[in-house]
Amino acid sequence: MVDTPKADDVQEAMKKQIAELRREMNKINKALAARAEEVSEEASGWVSSASDSASRAAQQLRNRAQTVSEAVQENPGTVSSALVLGGVLGFVLGMLAGQASNSHDRRWY
Template sequence: MAEMPKSTDVQEAMKKQIGELRREMNKINRQLADRAGELSEEASGWYEGASERASRAAGQLRAGAQTVSETVQQNPGTISSALVLGGIIGFAVGFLAGQVNGDNNRRWY
């Protein structure tokens, strides 16, 4: 019959396994911390890039709006004439589209 291991031998084996598990957990924790740091730096880079692009786009929009505003201020008659002409063309297109429909006996009410 096989001998039963002594309780001290079992305790020593368990302590050894626990120590190995702790070392392995510490190693995994360090790897996770390193990876989290890398991801944080990467996300920060994405944010800075997006922020820079948004800032440039906003500046371009401001410049475009200022140009349009100056043009309208310098040529108010031209702008209002263009808007009236656009309205007339839109009305004509709508009227013609309604006539093409073919049902001339419809009532307006």
């Protein structure tokens, strides 16, 4: 006669396996929660650092813009003269570039 496991023995073995699987899942869940917390803290540090850097950069831009604005308010004639001079130079350079390209082929029309 062959010994066959009883239904109770099989059921008991299944319960033990299920309990072991639950313990393993709990360990995995705890490990994942700890890792998620570490990653969250790390990301928070990166965001804080980036925020501080952006804030400093914005402050520097505001300071420079204010400096330029003050210079323009104190010397409006100088700024106007520089803009007009820049426009005239741009126009002259454009005319010279146009003449240089047209001198090679006068019959383009």
